[in-house]
Amino acid sequence: MILSNVILGMLAVAPMTGYDLKKRFDTTVAHFWSADKAQIYRTLARLVADDLAVVMTVRQDGLPDRQEHHITDTGRTALAEWLLSAPDPYRERDPFLARVFFSGTLEPDDILALLWARRLAAQSMLDELVSQLGPSVTPVSKNREEYMRSATLRNGISHVRAELEWLEAVEEGLQ
Amino acid sequence: MILSNVILGMLAVAPMTGYDLKKRFDTTVAHFWSADKAQIYRTLARLVADDLAVVMTVRQDGLPDRQEHHITDTGRTALAEWLLSAPDPYRERDPFLARVFFSGTLEPDDILALLWARRLAAQSMLDELVSQLGPSVTPVSKNREEYMRSATLRNGISHVRAELEWLEAVEEGLQ
DNA sequence: TACGTCTAGTGGACAAGTCTACTAGACGTA
DNA sequence: TACGTCTAGTAGACTTGTCCACTAGACGTA
Numbered sequence: 001m002i003l004s005n006v007i008l009g010m011l012a013v014a015p016m017t018g019y020d021l022k023k024r025f026d027t028t029v030a031h032f033w034s035a036d037k038a039q040i041y042r043t044l045a046r047l048v049a050d051d052l053a054v055v056m057t058v059r060q061d062g063l064p065d066r067q068e069h070h071i072t073d074t075g076r077t078a079l080a081e082w083l084l085s086a087p088d089p090y091r092e093r094d095p096f097l098a099r100v101f102f103s104g105t106l107e108p109d110d111i112l113a114l115l116w117a118r119r120l121a122a123q124s125m126l127d128e129l130v131s132q133l134g135p136s137v138t139p140v141s142k143n144r145e146e147y148m149r150s151a152t153l154r155n156g157i158s159h160v161r162a163e164l165e166w167l168e169a170v171e172e173g174l175q
Numbered sequence: 176m177i178l179s180n181v182i183l184g185m186l187a188v189a190p191m192t193g194y195d196l197k198k199r200f201d202t203t204v205a206h207f208w209s210a211d212k213a214q215i216y217r218t219l220a221r222l223v224a225d226d227l228a229v230v231m232t233v234r235q236d237g238l239p240d241r242q243e244h245h246i247t248d249t250g251r252t253a254l255a256e257w258l259l260s261a262p263d264p265y266r267e268r269d270p271f272l273a274r275v276f277f278s279g280t281l282e283p284d285d286i287l288a289l290l291w292a293r294r295l296a297a298q299s300m301l302d303e304l305v306s307q308l309g310p311s312v313t314p315v316s317k318n319r320e321e322y323m324r325s326a327t328l329r330n331g332i333s334h335v336r337a338e339l340e341w342l343e344a345v346e347e348g349l350q
Numbered sequence: 351t352a353c354g355t356c357t358a359g360t361g362g363a364c365a366a367g368t369c370t371a372c373t374a375g376a377c378g379t380a
Numbered sequence: 381t382a383c384g385t386c387t388a389g390t391a392g393a394c395t396t397g398t399c400c401a402c403t404a405g406a407c408g409t410a
Binding site: 002005006012029031032033034080081082083084087088089090091092093094095096097098099100101102103104105106108110111113114117118121122125129144145146147148149151152154155156158159161162163165166169170173174 | 177180181184187204206207208209211253255257258259262263264265266267268269271272273274275276277278279280281283285286288289292293296297300319320321322323324326327329330331333334336337338340341344345348349
Binding site: 007017018019038041057060062064065066067 | 386387388389390391392
């Protein structure tokens with residue numbers, strides 16, 4: 001499962017609660033993965049059952065206890081194995097393309113509206129990715145970990161730009 | 176559900192059996208959607224239960240009976256509603272980016288191997304998409320339906336090209 | 351003749367992902 | 381004072397998607 005590996009990857013950086021993880025999924029890794037709360041907690045339970053993580057309950061005053069999940073040595077091994085394992089198949093599922101595929105029977109105006117809505121979504125996604133990347137001039141390979149993390153953002157940006165260019169070409173062809 | 180709408184879209188072109196649909200999912204629409212056999216048959220059953228399709232059993236000699244599924248008027252209405260409904264959120268789940276995000280702790284050679292494997296996959300995907308599109312010089316808007324269908328292929332091609340360019344840039348940055 | 355493939359479909363288990371509702375104290379604001 | 385939000389987590393139903401096994405006749409090939 002990919003989710004459990006992503007969680008292991010986060011725990012490898014710092015011990016976290018399910019709550020902490022959920023926040024990461026909604027922010028720093030949102031551009032390539034998402035996860036429901038219930039799913040996160042279930043997966044954490046399985047990591048513990050498989051000895052890939054251990055829980056430490058931390059008392060806090062004024063706040064609920066934290067169930068801190070720490071990665072184990074077995075966990076780190078599993079993470080490294082995943083990173084080096086055979087690549088996942090190059091497959092995509094794109095609900096938008098599904099609509100486009102069958103949109104040929106619609107009125108031309110409706111097709112344009114479909115494309116226009118997509119353009120808006122893509123543009124706002126682009127803005128968000130760019131702002132997440134920050135103004136940093138492609139941080140040099142001084143810090144390799146940060147370089148790879150920001151590479152995933154640049155990947156998203158490249159794809160959104162490709163989408164916008166494609167939209168323009170399709171619209172033009174429709175005229 | 177998107178799958179049921181994709182199936183409706185196919186049935187709108189011609190009546191089909193689950194078997195026929197499975198072949199389409201493995202070929203013409205494979206670049207944006209896929210579906211398991213069991214899933215297709217289950218979904219067909221639900222379309223019939225919801226009066227979006229009806230079954231006609233066609234005897235054949237020498238071959239098993241065909242359970243031909245025909246779209247109903249209600250089905251056509253549902254399909255059109257879906258095509259015009261609010262756009263799906265722009266979200267992506269990318270297992271490869273998940274690896275890249277956590278790959279910063281690997282040895283440089285292992286990172287390059289990860290990127291290289293991706294490049295191979297992307298390149299062969301590109302070849303496949305290009306050959307599927309055929310040599311046709313972007314068919315004019317004489318046939319709008321065909322234009323929209325081929326647009327989805329061109330979308331895939333744009334994205335794969337963006338991926339290849341990104342890979343080059345990341346590799347270069349790693350040197 | 352035996353095996354493999356194509357046609358067409360059924361059945362069941364299971365994994366992954368989504369959604370909604372609930373507890374409960376601390377804190378902030380209208 | 382009442383409501384909303386943040387913190388942290390639990391519980392359960394449900395939908396989607398994947399995998400594997402099985403039936404069964406027709407046809408082709410080694």
